[in-house]
Amino acid sequence: MDLSSLFWVSRLDRKRPRRQVKRSIFVPSLVNGEGIFFAISSHGDNKMGKLKIGFIGAGTVGTALAVRLKRQGYDIAAVTSRSLSSARRLNEMTGDVVVYNTPQEVADHTDLVFITTTDDAIQLIVDAVRWHQGKYVVHCSGADSLDVLEPARMVGAQVGSFHPLQTFASIQKAIDNLSGSTFALEAEGALLEQLKELALSLEGRWIKLDAGDKAAYHAAAVITSNYLVTLVKLATDLWGSFGIPADQAIQALLPLLKGTLNNIENLSVPNALTGPIARGDIGTVQIHLNTLKETAPAIIPAYCQLGLQTIPVALAKGKINENQAKELEDILHQTLKTFSERDEKCVQC
Ligand SMILES: NC(=O)c1ccc[n+]([C@@H]2O[C@H](COP(=O)([O-])OP(=O)(O)OC[C@H]3O[C@@H](n4cnc5c(N)ncnc54)[C@H](OP(=O)(O)O)[C@@H]3O)[C@@H](O)[C@H]2O)c1
Numbered sequence: 089m090d091l092s093s094l095f096w097v098s099r100l101d102r103k104r105p106r107r108q109v110k111r112s113i114f115v116p117s118l119v120n121g122e123g124i125f126f127a128i129s130s131h132g133d134n135k136m137g138k139l140k141i142g143f144i145g146a147g148t149v150g151t152a153l154a155v156r157l158k159r160q161g162y163d164i165a166a167v168t169s170r171s172l173s174s175a176r177r178l179n180e181m182t183g184d185v186v187v188y189n190t191p192q193e194v195a196d197h198t199d200l201v202f203i204t205t206t207d208d209a210i211q212l213i214v215d216a217v218r219w220h221q222g223k224y225v226v227h228c229s230g231a232d233s234l235d236v237l238e239p240a241r242m243v244g245a246q247v248g249s250f251h252p253l254q255t256f257a258s259i260q261k262a263i264d265n266l267s268g269s270t271f272a273l274e275a276e277g278a279l280l281e282q283l284k285e286l287a288l289s290l291e292g293r294w295i296k297l298d299a300g301d302k303a304a305y306h307a308a309a310v311i312t313s314n315y316l317v318t319l320v321k322l323a324t325d326l327w328g329s330f331g332i333p334a335d336q337a338i339q340a341l342l343p344l345l346k347g348t349l350n351n352i353e354n355l356s357v358p359n360a361l362t363g364p365i366a367r368g369d370i371g372t373v374q375i376h377l378n379t380l381k382e383t384a385p386a387i388i389p390a391y392c393q394l395g396l397q398t399i400p401v402a403l404a405k406g407k408i409n410e411n412q413a414k415e416l417e418d419i420l421h422q423t424l425k426t427f428s429e430r431d432e433k434c435v436q437c
Pocket of ligand 1: 144145146147148149150168169170171172174175204205206207209212213227228229230231251252253254255256257
C-alpha cells in the first residue's frame with residue numbers, strides 16, 4: 089500500500105502562539121475508513137519562529153500583517169514608514185517593535201523584510217537599500233512581479249511576494265479579513281516554505297504562482313473585486329433614471345448581490361447563473377437593449393460584452409440550446425456593431 093494514502097498532515101490549532109503550534113497526522117482506521125488525529129511535534133525548531141521580521145511601510149496591509157503575525161507568536165522586530173506617525177501606530181497596535189527612521193535600518197536589523205509600501209514606492213525602496221546575502225525580501229503587491237526585487241536578489245537575498253487575495257478598506261478590516269484569505273506566493277526553496285507557514289498561521293490558504301502568472305492572476309482579481317464595484321455603480325445609476333437615489337438603490341441591490349455570492353459559493357459556476365440569458369429569454373434581452381438606448385446608451389457596450397461572455401456560462405448550465413445561444417449572440421453582436429459604427433461617425437464629425 090502507498091504509505092502516503094495513510095497520512096494526512098494538517099495544522100491543528102493556528103490560533104496558538106507560533107511555538108505551540110502542533111502538527112498532526114491523520115491515521116485512517118483500516119476497519120471502518122474513519123480515523124483519528126495524532127499530534128506529532130511542536131515547531132520550536134522552525135526557522136520562522138526565530139526570524140526577526142521587519143516592515144517597511146506601515147499602512148493597511150503592513151500593520152494588519154504585523155498585528156496578526158505578532159498574535160501568532162512571530163518576532164515582529166522593526167518598522168519604518170514614510171511618516172513616523174504610521175510607524176508608531178504599528179508599534180502601538182503590535183507592541184515591542186523598534187521604530188526606525190530608514191528602510192536601511194529595518195533591513196539591517198531583521199531577517200525577513202516585508203515591503204508593504206504603495207506599489208509605486210517598492211522599486212524606490214529596493215534600489216535605495218543595501219541588501220545582504222541570506223536576507224528574505226518580500227513584497228505584497230498583486231501587480232508587481234519579482235523583477236522589482238532584482239537588486240536584492242543580485243546580492244544574494246532570497247526574494248518573494250506574498251499577496252493576500254483580499255480587499256482591505258481599513259487596518260481593522262484587514263486584521264479581521266486576513267483569516268480565510270488565499271495568499272498568492274512567488275518564491276522558491278526555503279523562503280517559499282516560510283511563506284506557506286505564514287499563510288497557514290494567518291488561517292489562510294496559499295497558491296504558488298510561477299513567473300509570468302502574476303499579470304493574469306491580478307487581472308482576475310481586478311475583475312472579481314474592482315469591476316464588481318463598477319457594475320454596482322452602473323446599476324445604481326440606472327436606478328437613478330427612475331428616481332431612486334444611490335443609497336436606497338444599494339440597500340435594495342445588496343441582498344441580490346449577497347444572494348448571488350451565496351449561490352456561487354454553494355452551487356458554483358455555472359449553476360449560480362440565473363436571469364434572461366440563463367433562461368434563453370431573448371425578448372427580455374431585446375427589451376433591455378431598447379430601454380438602455382433611451383436611458384443609458386453609454387453602458388450598452390458593457391451590457392453586450394458581458395452578455396456575450398454570459399452565453400457560454402448559460403450553455404454550460406444546460407438551460408439554453410445552441411440555437412438560442414446563436415440568436416442571443418446575433419442580437420448582442422449587432423447592437424455592439426451599431427454602436428461602434430455610431431461612435432466612429434461621431435469621431436469623424
Ligand atoms: N489594501 C488592499 O486591499 C491590498 C490587498 C492586497 C495587497 N495589497 C498590497 O499591499 C501593499 C500595501 O498596500 P496598502 O493598502 O497597505 O497601502 P497603504 O495603506 O496606502 O499603505 C502604504 C504605506 O506605505 C508607506 N509608504 C509609501 N511610500 C513610502 C516610502 N517611500 N517609504 C516608506 N514608506 C512608504 C505609507 O506610509 P505613511 O503612512 O507613513 O505615509 C503607507 O503607510 C501594496 O503593495 C498593495 O498592492 C493591498
